[in-house]
Amino acid sequence: MDDIKRKYVIPGDVITTGPYRAEENVNLVGDKIIATTVGISEIYDSGVRVIPLTGMYVPRIDDFIIGIVKSHTSLSWELDMRSCYPGILPAQDVFGRDFNPKVDELTSRLKKGDLVAARIANFDRSRDPLITIGDRDLGKIEEGELVKISPSKVPRLIGKRGSMIQTIENATKALITIGQNGYIVVSCEEPEGLLKALDAIRMIDEQAHVPNLTEKIQEMLGSNSE
Amino acid sequence: MGVKKTDIVLLDDKGIRCDGRKIDEPRNIMIKAGVLKNANGSAYIEFGENKILAGVFGPRDVHPKHLANTDRGILRCRYHMEPFSVSERKNPAPSRREIEISKVIKEALEPAVMLENFPRTVVDVYIEVLQADGGSRCAALDAAAVALADAGIPMRDMVSACAAGKVADTIVLDINNEEDQEGQADMPVAYMPNLEKVTLLQLDGVLTPAEYKKCIETAINGCKIVYEIQKKALKDKFFGDMSP
Structure with a gap:
């Protein structure tokens, strides 16, 4: 290394x-x-x-992403995932195998603007990326604050073996869900912790290329709590 | 169009041109990357008296859908002059000249942009000329290339453009408006400096084979000067004053 x-x-x-x-x-x-x-x-x-350091998210199979519901047809939802392609979430994935487009109303489960934690099931050059929520911990995100950062800075936010994100979570008691596409949901019971976590994430987005960022973040989180 | 016969001296005995430059000296060039918030990438250039803004969107969904290409992305480009960009009001509707320049800029950028990575999408380049002087197509191309890089669109190389021409029987670098109207030839060239490939070559005027060779060499040298300024603009935005 x-x-x-x-x-x-x-x-x-x-x-x-x-x-x-x-x-x-x-x-x-x-x-x-x-x-x-x-x-x-x-x-x-x-x-x-x-x-x-700039650019759009390029989907990769098995990536964990957070999508925003943009629209739907009678068979699938379209998600915005900050890529050049919309993510396609088939209705069967949500309603199960006995999904019937005549009976089941898609908006009853996911409406425009809803946040979805999902995984990319399939993607190649010829089709739009296929999204799935059929896995543990995936599905509609009920609460939390959405932050958008550049997808290229996601690894920096996670840090080496999750060190950076653990630092923030421990200091603020917030729960942070990071999508590979740069959409991040932060939820915290204490408003102060939420604000601090949001500030830290924005700071990482702005200063991702600065050395010793972990220490700076620790300093910032530490000084705020006093 | 309304050209007045003037008695300006295009080139004096000491080899100084009408705006005080030497024959191989470009005008002052300033480029700033990332000036617009809502576009994915943007750049502002001041190239002598030219003031040009470029904004880039994409890669994104193509509308109308029939324009989409299933095995590669497409590039669309619009060069537009503001009504106040010239001394007499310009009709804001696209003119014959603007349509042509949009086309040549698109074709000059296409070899650099790796559109094959993004099938079924479009990259839109919008160029607004706020103030025009001679050589606005080259300046527009320079800004567009920086805006594309700012948007993070994969490129084989930057595209740098600069004109050369013939004024008072001498080959000079970077023709300005007076020299364009009174001079004998104008040759805009766009060049990929690392791949050493020319992506745009136009010539308005008559040159001998020897002059032609000298002219293109002069223009390519100009492109290399522009390239350094483009590089600096991008490095300033992304890396600040950090040492590379």
């Missing part, structure tokens, strides 16, 4: 030349590995990738 070389890049920057594996957000031209987005490049082992 120690021999990772990091660099700030913009599209077109040559990260390195040589026998490296081109991974995410890079383009191999001849023997040059070129960044395709604004971000931080990483060279490790034999691979090169760029962690983007």
Whole structure:
């Protein structure tokens, strides 16, 4: 882990030349590995990738996401998940196998604007991502405050083995649900804790690239509680 | 259109042009990335007297749906001049010239944007010319490329654009409005600086083969100057004053 070389890049920057594996957000031209987005490049082992600092969420199978119900047809809901594609949640997933579009009214379960914790069941280039809530801890989110951060900053918010998010949760007693797409729901019984948690999340979104962020967050949470 | 015969000296004996520049000197260029809140990406450029805003949306759903392409995304581009961008009111309806520039800007950006990653979507680029001087298509392209990068749309390379031309029998860099109207040739060039590929090449005027070669070389050098400024704009926005 120690021999990772990091660099700030913009599209077109040559990260390195040589026998490296081109991974995410890079383009191999001849023997040059070129960044395709604004971000931080990483060279490790034999691979090169760029962690983007901006851009939309790109769905990946098995990702946990939070979606906002946008609309519905007679057979499925459409969710906004901050991607270039809408998420499709089939009605069968919610009503069960005996779903009958003639009898069951979709709005009785999920209305426009509702928040849904879901997982991406299937996605490829030819179809819109298929969403499922048929799993433990998935389904409609009843309460909480929605925060939107950049999807590229989600790993920073979680931290190494969840260290950052645990820091915030322990200090504020808030329950934080993080979607990979950058939608986050915070619920807390104490309004003060809620506000503090929201501030911390916004601070991470703004300063994700700053070193020693965990300590800064600890400091902020600590100083507020006094 | 309303060109007055003037007695301005386009190039004096010392090689100084009508606005005081040397022959290989571009105008002052300032670019700022991320100036608009509601667009996914945006940029503002001041290129001499040109003042241009570019906003980018997407990738997003295509409407009308029949325009969507099932195996790659599409790029749409609108270049628009404000009624107050020129000295006499310009009709805000798209003119023949604006439609053409929209098309050439779209085609100059297309080789750089990796649209194949986003099938069935569209990337919209809106360019508003607030104040026009010569060479607004190049300035618009520069702003659009920065706005695309700001929106996080994957690109093979940046696109930098700059014009060169022939004024008083000399090849000069970055033609301004007077030189455009009184000069002998104008050649806007857009260039991908790391891939070393030209994505836009237009020529208005007559050049000999030797002049043509010199002109395109001059323009590409201009593109490289612009590229450094684009780079700085993006680095300022995303990395602040942190050391790379």
